[in-house]
Amino acid sequence: MEFGLLAGFWKALSPVNLWYCFLGSLLGTVVGVLPALGPATTIAILLPVTAYLKPTESIIMLAGIFYGAMYGGSTTSILMNIPGEAASVPTCLDGFQMTKRGRAGEALAIAAIGSFIAGTAGVLLLSFAGPLFAELALAFGPPEYFGLMFFSLTALFSFSGHDLLKGLTAGVVGIILATVGLDPLSGTHRLAFGIPQLLAGLDVIPVLIGLFGVAEVLASAEEEVSSVYQGKLGRLIPRGEELKKGLWASLRGTGIGLLAGLFPGFMPSVVTFISYDIERRVSKHPEKFGTGMIEGVASPEAANNATCQAGFVPLMALGVPTAPIFAMLLASLMIYGLPPGPMLFKQHGDFAWTVVASMYIGNVMLLILNLPLVGIWARLCLVPYRILGPVILGVVFIGAYSIRNSMFDVWTAILFGLIGFLMKRRDWPVAPLILGFILGPMLEQHLRASLQGSGGSLRVFIEQPISAGFIVLGVVLVVMSRRLWSAVGKQEAEGER
């Protein structure tokens, strides 16, 4: 294996391949930076560009595009509060607040550094432990995944802030909205009321960009802001205590992401919420999350990248894509006649290890390319809002329309923009709604699959130790959340006295 990896590096490090990797990173970042275009869409747009190259060059360029797209998505989350995908939502929570305080550079830099740390660890994991963990992943069945989704949903209490009831309500609303459309198991329509466009359900991207992007623009219009930030930008690279906090958060996020990303079903969107939640719980100042904490950016960004890296293990070893972005990569590998799966490393070892090596090179390229550009990206927040606002809305329009070539998605984004704006005005937390929307379908799917297998007996969730463990942990976390926010509330009340 070690010789395979070295041979992969040897092949990937040629000047031509390095050039294609750089080009891919640059293109991926430039397109990924565009608001409302997430990594999956960015890769879909740029995939045809790679079709004219040889397989090795294509895959290396694709690796660069992959990392560039991931980082580009983070950039819009931090600078404009527009998540390009569900996994970027936690980054918005503190990243945009840092931008509003003139610390956009630090947020962007720690996102790049954290992503690099996670990417490096991920490639090492893939190289040395991939096959072992692939076996472990097979131990997860529907009851275990249900337990996991239940555990993940308890994070909505953490995202509720002081008002747990509002958070729970928002989460349940998200779960109900996710049921709109055709039931995947029985094919019956739910909450569609004969409207053809609703049969396909609500897509997550218009909901996201509406709740965050459009809502933010409406809020900025109401406040009559002249730009996202005015004044001199702070330092571009974190230093001292801030850097230390960011690095530790990156390491924690990396660990969570690597462990979780090995299992199909642990999508990056789930893992980033979990890592943000855990980061808040271990922090000495949990009440400050959501106001511009560097850990709130570093941890989910590292977790996102680590999950994606770890997701290569089930992709390459089992041929199972764990997220939409991997479905794109799977498609590209199959275009070259190289279907991932157990035989990939045996029959096409040289190509497989070149892919692994190119991922690492793409990761390094990302850091080399984007750290110097942090200053340029950060200056976007100084652009007058009379220009930036319409541009953001214009890209939201295109981003929503391009999903299914349907104006319905545009209307969805606008409607959820209004909802998000009103939620902000009335002090309702938005993150629980998103969490419920994302996790609800998975929770239902695994619940029904588990009960089908057990003949309707709920004991299956208790009898399976992993499932029971997740459920118990989730209940414990709910109790702890309540106590945590009660303690924070008391501290604040004492502080005011």
Next chain:
Amino acid sequence: MGLENIVLMALAIVGIYEGTRLVGVPLLIDDPVGPGWYLLFMSGLLFICACALSVRRARRKTVSPSGGLSFLKGPAGRSFLLLLFYGLAALTTGYFIASVLFFMLGQRVFGERSWVRAAMLGLAMTGSFYLVFSYLGGVPLP
């Protein structure tokens, strides 16, 4: 009872109605939960949450931070109405003309004072978008 409580109760009642309808639907596969029970459970939970919020509101006699739809009169309302206009215009006149108008009016809503500058920038923005997304990116536009 606040506006949001009414909306939540309405959503819950719709969900309960739909869930009840689906519980009785015959299925071809053996599915103990079916398409109805999950929706029914969540809608019931939402109804309970909405009631709890109403009770809490009545006890605290709280007033909503900002009343109803009054925002429609301000810049946020104008931005929202402009978005609706953009969507309708795109359907009737096509992307290009709708975007020129949108970017021009959008700048005015966000504080641009000069119509000439707004028009020029609006054209430039539309052209750039068209070039990047449609021509280079191959993204289909309405």
